[in-house]
Amino acid sequence: MAKKAKVSIAVTVLASSVYLSGCGLFSFGDKKEKIDPPQDTSYLKEGEKVDTAKKEEGKETSAKKDEATENSVMTELYLIDKNGYVVSQSIPLPGKESVAKQALEHLVVNGPVQEVLPNGFRAVIPADTQVSVDIKDGVAVADFSPEFKEYQPEDEERILESITWTLTQFDSVEKVELRVNGYPLTEMPVAGTPISEDGLTRKTGINVDTSGVADPTSTKPLTVYYVSQTDKETYYVPVTKRVSSNETDNVKAVVNELIEGPGYASSLVSDFTGAELLDDPKIKDGNVTLNFNEGVYGSVEEKLVSEHMLNALVLSLTEQKDIKGVSVEVNGEAASVAKDGEAVTEPVTRPENVNAIGF
Secondary structure (H helix, E strand, O other), X not given: OOOOOOOOOOOOOOOOOOOXXXXXXXEOOOOOOOOOOOOOOOOXXXXXXXXXXXXXXXXXXXXXXXXXXXXEEEEEXXXXXXXXXXXXXXXXXXXXXXXXXXXXHOOEOOOHHHHOOOOOOEOOEOOOOOEEEEEEOOEEEEEEOHHHHOOOHHHHHHHHHHHHHHHOOOOOOOEEXXXXXXXXXXXXXXXXXXXXXXXXXXXXOOOOEOOOOOOHHHEEEEEEEXXXXXXXXXXXXXXXXXXXXXXXXXXXXXXXXXXXXXXXXXXXXOOOOOOOEOOOOEEEXXXXXXXXXXXXXXXXXXXXXXXXHHHHHHHHHOXXXXXXXXXXXXXXXXXXXXXXXXXXXXXXXXXXXXXXXXX
């Protein structure tokens, strides 16, 4: 169902106006698969000396930093923001060992993620928890030490979502199984949330919003992205909404959920107020074309579509199977975007990394 983020070997360039990148997500063309690389034993060269002269230290330090950057893998960590949402933050992890294992280790409270946590975010797995990951035949088995059981009940579903979405970003992982000290979990240890025998997948959703849903059994999940904005931060939050099972056009349903917005009680925002589709979505070769009225403009005077709106559309629609790119028109003409004021004539594809953290 959900598309997975792709790999980047270099740190993403961030928009200078925000600390967490919400802008600059536009991407064109094919992406590389994100894989969990095999573990390497060493990067030391034969005969390399540990003790070097001081005049060489600066050069070696710089070389090591360059090597670390070159070999790093941009990886999404699903952390908890100050509003309680589970949100992806992309950071570079060393590519010399299992990136999946490192990713889980970066979800542990007071672990290695502590040095790079953005303001208002926190890790999800209890402190001092030891983790291991074994990936085989599309299944990631995550095994935790007993400290895993020491979390607050209100964080239980967030922990499940965080682990599931962090591990399933890798193309080699379709589902996740949880263990504690080698014993499979059939339910979570604190509040007893059931864990399916079939494993954990993205189909169960993230930040699930069931408001206004009387009968969940007559609905299906759709994940859309809304914007979270503070004075200094802008980032995208995935929210799984429930729509009628009778809805046959998922693309139109996604757009309608973006137009409807996250609800008055939510801290999230959407730039789609006043927007309407003038035609049914047109899909060809994995690219969808959407024709809006002028209500889609973030700047009516300048007739520009906001960058946040386009980003939210691309992130939300590429969660759908077989949707690779998005083109936006206004009254049948290619839309211009607020970033540079130029019309976007090529389909915009999903970015390699979402909410990348700058250093």
